Amino acid sequence: MNALIIIDVQNDFMPGGALAVPQGDEIVPLINDLQENFDLVVATQDWHPGEHASFASSHKGSEEFEVIKLEGLDQVLWPEHCIQNTKGAEFHPDLKTARIEAIFRKGTNKKIDSYSGFYDNAHLKSTGLAGYLKEKNVKNLFFAGLAAEYCVHFSVIDAIGEGFNTVLIEDATKALQVEDFEKSKLEILRKGGQIIKSQDLKFN
Numbered sequence: 001m002n003a004l005i006i007i008d009v010q011n012d013f014m015p016g017g018a019l020a021v022p023q024g025d026e027i028v029p030l031i032n033d034l035q036e037n038f039d040l041v042v043a044t045q046d047w048h049p050g051e052h053a054s055f056a057s058s059h060k061g062s063e064e065f066e067v068i069k070l071e072g073l074d075q076v077l078w079p080e081h082c083i084q085n086t087k088g089a090e091f092h093p094d095l096k097t098a099r100i101e102a103i104f105r106k107g108t109n110k111k112i113d114s115y116s117g118f119y120d121n122a123h124l125k126s127t128g129l130a131g132y133l134k135e136k137n138v139k140n141l142f143f144a145g146l147a148a149e150y151c152v153h154f155s156v157i158d159a160i161g162e163g164f165n166t167v168l169i170e171d172a173t174k175a176l177q178v179e180d181f182e183k184s185k186l187e188i189l190r191k192g193g194q195i196i197k198s199q200d201l202k203f204n
């Protein structure tokens with residue numbers, strides 16, 4: 001079984017959004033086309049309560065994009081984004097959702113950030129995604145979505161750690177910073193993940 005995991009294709013990560021990923025909207029048509037090739041399609045949503053600890057606005061005197069220590073972990077302080085039940089947290093309006101069988105939400109604990117779709121950043125709590133996929137006998141995971149070096153990266157790394165055959169579709173993601181994506185790809189390859197282009201996807 002092959003699954004496509006669509007990470008955080010939400011309005012706030014699109015140009016004009018609160019935490020815009022450059023050209024983030026350009027991957028939406030490709031992600032729509034890719035979906036039909038998979039046995040299972042799952043999506044994640046960044047889904048923060050107001051006053052989330054990852055927001056600069058939650059830390060007096062701090063600035064956006066500053067890095068602080070939060071519970072012993074490095075934490076980038078973000079603009080307020082993907083607040084539960086707001087427009088910014090909704091999927092991009094063009095994303096096809098008919099084949100998305102389940103949506104896993106993350107970042108709901110006010111005290112800790114959660115880049116990965118599998119665990120929060122301290123690996124304290126699982127979202128249930130790994131168990132869900134294993135129960136469905138999925139062996140091969142293909143990743144697409146935003147942002148490449150944050151939520152896609154940490155989801156890919158956790159997927160490898162969970163023992164899935166893990167593939168990043170590199171033209172189906174966009175990064176906040178292109179140089180950081182280059183580092184991300186090296187780490188993915190070093191840890192045993194694969195990186196392909198959508199045109200090289202081969203299906204029986």
Ligand code: VGL
Nearest residue numbers: 008046146147150151152
């Ligand atoms: C993300 C920063 C903060 C992401 C989520 O989806 O990559 N990045 N929250």
Ligand code: ZN
Nearest residue numbers: 046054082107
């Ligand atoms: Zn977030």
